[in-house]
Amino acid sequence: MPAFTLEVPADHAHGDWAANAAMVSARVFHMAPRKIAEALTQNLSLADTLFSRCEIAGPGFLNFFYKPEFYGNVLRDIDESGETYGRSDFGGGKRVLVEFVSANPTGPMHIGNARGGAIGDCLASVLDAAGYHVEREFYINDAGNQVNKFGMSLETRYLQIYKGEDAVPFPEDGYKGADITEHAKNFSKIHGDKYVDVTPEERRRALIDYALPLNIQGLQDDLLKYRIKYDNWFRESTLHQSGAVKRVIEQLKAKGATYEKDGALWFKGEQYGSEDFVLVRANGIPTYVVPDIAYHYNKLVVRKFDKAIDVLGADHHGYVPRLKGALQALGVDPANLDVLLMQMVRLVRDGEVIKASKRSGKAITLVTLLDEVPVDAARFLFNLREPNSEMDFDLDLAVQQDSQNPVYYVQYAYARISSLFKALAADGTELRPCTDEELALLTAPEEIELIRHLSEYTGEIVEAAKNYDPARITRYALTLASLFHKFYSACHIRGEEASLAAARLFLCNCVRTVLHNVLTLLKISAPESM
Numbered sequence: 300m301p302a303f304t305l306e307v308p309a310d311h312a313h314g315d316w317a318a319n320a321a322m323v324s325a326r327v328f329h330m331a332p333r334k335i336a337e338a339l340t341q342n343l344s345l346a347d348t349l350f351s352r353c354e355i356a357g358p359g360f361l362n363f364f365y366k367p368e369f370y371g372n373v374l375r376d377i378d379e380s381g382e383t384y385g386r387s388d389f390g391g392g393k394r395v396l397v398e399f400v401s402a403n404p405t406g407p408m409h410i411g412n413a414r415g416g417a418i419g420d421c422l423a424s425v426l427d428a429a430g431y432h433v434e435r436e437f438y439i440n441d442a443g444n445q446v447n448k449f450g451m452s453l454e455t456r457y458l459q460i461y462k463g464e465d466a467v468p469f470p471e472d473g474y475k476g477a478d479i480t481e482h483a484k485n486f487s488k489i490h491g492d493k494y495v496d497v498t499p500e501e502r503r504r505a506l507i508d509y510a511l512p513l514n515i516q517g518l519q520d521d522l523l524k525y526r527i528k529y530d531n532w533f534r535e536s537t538l539h540q541s542g543a544v545k546r547v548i549e550q551l552k553a554k555g556a557t558y559e560k561d562g563a564l565w566f567k568g569e570q571y572g573s574e575d576f577v578l579v580r581a582n583g584i585p586t587y588v589v590p591d592i593a594y595h596y597n598k599l600v601v602r603k604f605d606k607a608i609d610v611l612g613a614d615h616h617g618y619v620p621r622l623k624g625a626l627q628a629l630g631v632d633p634a635n636l637d638v639l640l641m642q643m644v645r646l647v648r649d650g651e652v653i654k655a656s657k658r659s660g661k662a663i664t665l666v667t668l669l670d671e672v673p674v675d676a677a678r679f680l681f682n683l684r685e686p687n688s689e690m691d692f693d694l695d696l697a698v699q700q701d702s703q704n705p706v707y708y709v710q711y712a713y714a715r716i717s718s719l720f721k722a723l724a725a726d727g728t729e730l731r732p733c734t735d736e737e738l739a740l741l742t743a744p745e746e747i748e749l750i751r752h753l754s755e756y757t758g759e760i761v762e763a764a765k766n767y768d769p770a771r772i773t774r775y776a777l778t779l780a781s782l783f784h785k786f787y788s789a790c791h792i793r794g795e796e797a798s799l800a801a802a803r804l805f806l807c808n809c810v811r812t813v814l815h816n817v818l819t820l821l822k823i824s825a826p827e828s829m
Contacts, residue, residue: 385756
């Protein structure tokens with residue numbers, strides 16, 4: 300029998316689940332799909348299931364309908380599970396390393412890092428809820444050309460303090476940021492002119508050793524403001540110091556995956572699904588990709604993670620096949636590395652795309668963004684779209700306090716339920732356990748639709764984990780808030796018969812629990828009042 304699909308129909312008049320088993324079996328059994336469907340339904344036993352019936356639709360779709368008691372069971376499950384509702388063992392405890400942001404420590408984090416931070420952190424939370432053992436990692440590029448350029452820029456600003464700008468021209472490709480000047484001034488206050496007359500190597504090393512740890516600490520502090528806490532901060536320099544970079548070159552040579560051309564060492568990329576590329580330049584210095592190969596070898600072989608997930612900008616699309624090809628040559632299954640390529644973000648204010656902060660005149664960074672926009676809004680809005688889609692981040696929408704703002708809309712649903720409980724408590728009405736008979740009173744279309752959506756939360760987390768798409772969870776939250784507001788308008792609690800009122804209050808509490816779980820997963824606050 301061929302594989303068939305089970306899906307939730309968009310229109311629940313067509314059932315709670317639909318299967319195309321009869322449709323895909325027509326060729327195998329040389330029979331019309333509807334005849335196969337009839338044979339299946341005649342021999343189908345739904346005893347001891349949560350389905351009441353199965354109907355044939357159209358040319359042979361099989362539509363299954365829940366029993367009424369299913370809905371009460373869902374609410375009991377939520378009530379008993381509490382903050383663990385939605386979690387599952389789908390991932391079986393497999394070890395997953397999610398690396399994201401990994402911004403260059405030579406300067407501030409940009410708006411792309413803000414999106415990557417929200418996506419990477421929420422993806423890690425989703426994987427954790429789906430039963431994986433997850434670690435978050437930041438890769439610190441504290442070696443190589445960018446750090447050399449950082450040292451050269453610091454050196455120039457330091458020498459200019461004592462010799463003047465005319466005597467020490469600034470290098471064309473140096474970092475011109477105000478932070479470089481500030482570091483040089485502070486270094487000068489501590490050490491004076493001690494490093495003016497030493498060798499350039501000694502001077503640059505002293506400046507890098509002073510400024511780089513401050514920048515890294517700044518990254519850590521800024522990301523904590525964004526509610527991101529990493530398990531590991533992995534330094535590129537340790538790969539050089541441990542000999543891992545040299546070892547990976549020797550391993551690739553030993554595997555016959557390299558050749559020499561024009562004095563440089565090349566990787567035979569075409570044999571491994573990419574293009575040939577240089578590993579070691581003619582001057583003996585490895586290219587930037589070699590430490591990255593050693594780093595991913597460390598993730599998957601040395602530290603034995605089952606899966607490595609990188610969240611990178613879309614400009615890395617050509618880099619991924621190279622990395623996977625090199626890992627394959629080293630005997631590592633390239634399928635164990637998954638790369639999430641994230642598209643660019645446009646900042647919008649007053650309906651127009653902006654590139655600079657009005658306050659500073661400079662490009663908006665993660666820090667300046669969080670000065671303007673609440674963390675809750677930033678984390679939610681950056682996760683509204685799939686990572687592979689371009690997005691406009693509306694700065695005006697992010698600070699609006701009305702239902703147009705998606706995060707406000709979801710938080711308001713939570714606050715509305717909390718306020719309802721406070722008001723009812725003041726009137727002497729308290730939440731209490733309900734009997735199966737009382738929960739069976741929840742039969743209004745708005746109640747059924749709301750409970751059905753609550754039942755789908757665990758599955759949504761699993762799908763978000765399988766597809767590396769935390770945006771599913773923000774969309775789930777928006778739909779849940781919408782269905783709750785619809786239910787709240789149509790189904791009253793005050794003035795209703797006591798059993799029905801108690802059942803509806805019980806439902807409200809279950810919605811509050813799931814909303815709290817969703818917001819907690821996204822590291823977004825759940826306000827009691829707004």
